[in-house]
Amino acid sequence: MGSFSAKSIRVRVALAAVLVVALTLVVALGLRAYAYGQALDELRRTVGRVARQQERLLSSELQRFRLLPIVLGEYPDLRSALVAGPGRAADRMNEKLALLAERTGAPVIYVVNAQGRTIAASNAQQPDSFVGRDFAFRPYFRGAMANGTAEYFALGNVSRRPGLFLARRLGPVEAPVGVVVVKVEFGGLARAWATDVGQTLLVDGHGVVVVATDPRARFSTLRPLSPGERAEIRETRQFGSLPLPLSGYRLGKRGEDRDRVGDKVLSAAVPAPLPGWRLIHVAPVRTALREADAWVRAATVLVGVALALLAAGWLWRQTRAERQLAARAALEEEVTRRTAELREANGRLTVEIGERIRADQRFRAAREELAQANRLGSLGSITAGVAHEINQPVAAIRTLADNARIFLERAAPERAGQNLASIVELTERIGSIVQEMRRFARRGTHGIGPVAIAEIVEGTMLLIGDRFRSAGVTLDRPMAGEALPMVMAGRVRLEQVLVNLLQNALDAVAGQAVPRVALYVEDDGGDTVAIVVADNGSGLDPALAPVIFTPFVTGKPDGLGLGLGIARDIMTEFGGMLETVPSRLGGAAFRVTLRRA
Structure with a gap:
C-alpha cells in the first residue's frame, strides 16, 4: 500500500509538471508576440522622437550662423574693403573677421567682390588663406548674386573640408557690391548626435549622405545617382573627386529597412x-x-512560478512535509532571482530617465540661444536710434555746462544752478537709456513674476522710440504716468516680444501716406490683460495668416521668419498667448494675452 501511494504521488507530480510546462510554453509564445509588437512600437516612437530632436539641434546650429551674414552686412568697413580692394581697409577687415570667427566658432568667414574674387577672410594669416582666390564658379556665389541669399553644401575648394556655405549679397541686385560668406562645419553636431542610440544621417536633395554619425556612410548615396546628377556635381566640384558610392543602407520600406551591413x-x-x-x-x-x-523570459518565469504554485497547492495535500519545505525553498530562490532582475531593470530605467532629462535640458538651452540671438538681432536695428537718443542730451549737456560757466563768471549762481540741475536730469535720462539697452542685451532668465505694463512700455520706447520719430510714424500709446495693471511675465522677454511686434508694424506702414501704429491695453477686469499692437499697413497676406507663427514663414523679402515664432514660444512660457486680431487701424494687429498678477 505504501508503494502504491508513493507511485501515485510520483504520477501526480509528473502530470502536474507536464501541465505546468505546457501552459507556460503557451503563455510564453503569446507573451513573445505581444512583447515584440510593443518593443517595435516603442522603438518606432523613440526613433521618431530622436529624429525630431536631432533636427531641432541642427536648426539651432544653422540659425546661430545664419545671423552672421546679416550682421556683417551692416559693417561699414566691409563695404569700404570691397570698394577699395586689397589694401589697408582689407587688412583691417581680415582682423575683424578673424576675431568674429574665433568668438562665434565659425570655421571661416570671407567676403567676395562682385567678380567672385576674395577680398578679405578670417583665415588671411593662415597657409590656406582664401584671400585672392576666385570663387565665381561656386553655386553659392552665383545664387547669392542672383537671389540675395544662397546656402550650398560642398567640399572646400582650398581646405578640402566639407561644410555648408551661407552666402548673402551686399547691395541691390542691379548694383551689387559683393557677397559675404560664412562656412559651417558639422563635426561637433555629429558628435552630439552620436550620444543617442542608433545612427543619424543628414541627406541632401540628391540623396548624398553629407553628415553622419556612421563615418563609413559619409559621402555615399542612398540611391543611385543619374548621369545628369553626377555631371552636375562634377561641374560644380561640389564633392571634388569623391566617388559617391551607394551606402548600403536600404531605407524607406516599412518592415524592410536595413543598415549598411x-x-x-x-x-x-x-x-x-x-x-x-x-x-x-x-x-x-x-x-x-x-x-x-x-522581458518575456522574466514574465514567463513569473507565470511558471504562478502555475507551479497552483500545482504545488494541488499537490500540497498529497505530499509530505519534506516536499512542502523543498517547494518553499525553491520558491524563495526564484523570488530572489526575480527581485535581482527587477532591480537591474529599475537601474536601466533610471539611466534612461536621466538621458531624457538631459535631452530636454539641451533643447531648452538651444531655444534660449535662439531667443538671445533674436534679441541681439533686434539690437542691431535699434542701435542707431539709441545713439541718437543719447547724442541729443549729450549736446544739451555741453551747452548747459558752457552757459553755467559763463553765469558763474558773471556772478549769477542761481542761473548756473538751474543749468546744473538740467544737466543732472539729462544724465539720468542717458543712464536710463543705457541701462535699458544693457538689460535688453543681457541673456534672459526663465524667471516669471509680477511686472508693471507701464514699465514694460516705457522700457520698450527707450529702445525703439527714436525709430518711430526718425521714420515720421505716429505711435498711439498709453501716456506716461497712466495707471496700468500688473501681469505675470519676465521683463526682458516681454520687452523682446513688444520690440519685435513694434518693429514689424513699423516695417508694415512704410510707404503709407499717413503711417500710424497703435499700442494699447485691453483690461476688462478679468483674470487676463491684453496688449495690442496695430498698424494701418497693407495687412497680413491671407495665404500666410494661418502659418504666420511657423518658423521661417515671413512676408518680408529679406526676413528670416523667426521673430513671431520666438515671440509665441515666450508667451506660451508665460502661460499666455500671442494671436492675430482685426486691426482697428485697418492693417494688421497682434494681441498679447497675459495673466493678471
Missing part, C-alpha cells in the same frame, strides 16, 4: 531646415528584440 533597423525621416534635405535616424531592431526577449 544588412541588419534590420527601424528608421524615421524628418525634413531638414534646408530645401530638399532630410534627416534620417535609424536604430537596430536586434537590441529592442533582445530586451523584449529578456
